[in-house]
Amino acid sequence: MSFTRLVRFISTDGNTYTGDAILPAGTYDARKASEAKLIVGDIFGTYTVTDEIKTIIKLLSPLSWTQIPTVRLLGLNYAKHAIEIKMPKPTFPVLFFKPVTAIAGPTDPIPVPKLAQVDNEMDYECELVIVIGKKCVNVSEAEALDYVMGYAVGNDVSQRNWQMKKGGGQWSLGKMFDGWAPMGPAIVSSKLIKDPQALKISTKINGVVAQSESTSDQIFGVAKTIAFLSQGCTLLPGDVIWTGTPSGVGMGRKPQYWLRDGDVVEIELENVGTIVNKVEYENDFKAKL
Structure with a gap:
């Protein structure tokens, strides 16, 4: 069973x-x-x-740090999101990584260290998370879903100043902090998700809807993503792949909205569940907003 x-x-x-x-x-x-x-x-x-x-x-978190070999994330993977932040629609998946220490549970606080508080541009990103169940390499798009253990929902928390301006073109500096990849609340078996490209996904900040979209807006769907990332690169059991965020992020809003100390971020994925995480500034340091 x-x-x-x-x-x-x-x-x-x-x-x-x-x-x-x-x-x-x-x-x-x-x-x-x-x-x-x-x-x-x-x-x-x-x-x-x-x-x-x-x-x-x-x-x-449904997986511990020791159970996750790699945390892969896609950027600019929703068409409307690329438009809202005025970046070109990618021809190939835009890939970056987070350390496993970024993984946190579905109700854990999001700790914000001093480095991320200065020039605060802290953002939220609701995402469908793929959990790989079997070792795979060079798989086709047609067989890719056979290697999925299940799905979770996650928040790719991002500090845009470090991501876009101070990272030398590399996004990971703005996304690397401990606890900045809360996920859960469970790994829902892939047998229960018939079509991962037909799920509603949303974010609420302090109870107010900020993102509300469908995974149908993904540029590279789940099967295409797995097939592409497995070309010449072995995906291992426990690897998690975050599939990008839809439109409605703080960076793309007018006026822009940055997460503040005490904000509660609620992220839901249809048929998977909800995670709720509170932003907590460390060391009582308050950035000038």
Whole structure:
């Protein structure tokens, strides 16, 4: 028996477990689950979804840092987003990376160090996240989805000043900070997502809608992305691929909107779930906004 919604969580005994979330009828969001069936074994190999039920006290990122070989991200992958920030539609996927230490849980705060607070241009990006389940290389677009374990939703938090102006043309400086890739709330089995290119995706800032789009606006869909990235480059089980953000980011708004200390960012992906993360400036340092 395979999982439907894989979660990693802290239970009543203080220990961390992996389980299959038990959802109330009519729901799809693992944040609404108070219990999960314990999973034992290697989730990328042989595992069992047991009948043992554990109470969920706190949801963590569905994969730990040690389970993720690489965090790949696509930029400019929604047509309307490229238009709003006045950049050309890419001919090939625009790829960059984050360290695994950027990965955080679905309700964790987003810590903002001093370096990211100065000249604050902190932005949000709702994204569909692919989780690779099997080793693959040189796969075709037709077979690419066979290598997907499942999907999550994530926030590619970005500091635009470091990304666009101070990084020497490399985007990673503005995206590298610890906790700046919260994801979850679960890995939803690819068997439950029939068409990853037909999902509503959205962001709310303090309850107000900022992004509302569909994954149908992606320039490079999930299958095309996996096929392209696997050409001559082996994708490993546990690799996560963030597939870009739609229009509505703070940088593209008029006037522009930058995240501030205390802002609550709520990101939802249809049939996958919601993550809610609060911006927290470190060391009580307040940037001049």
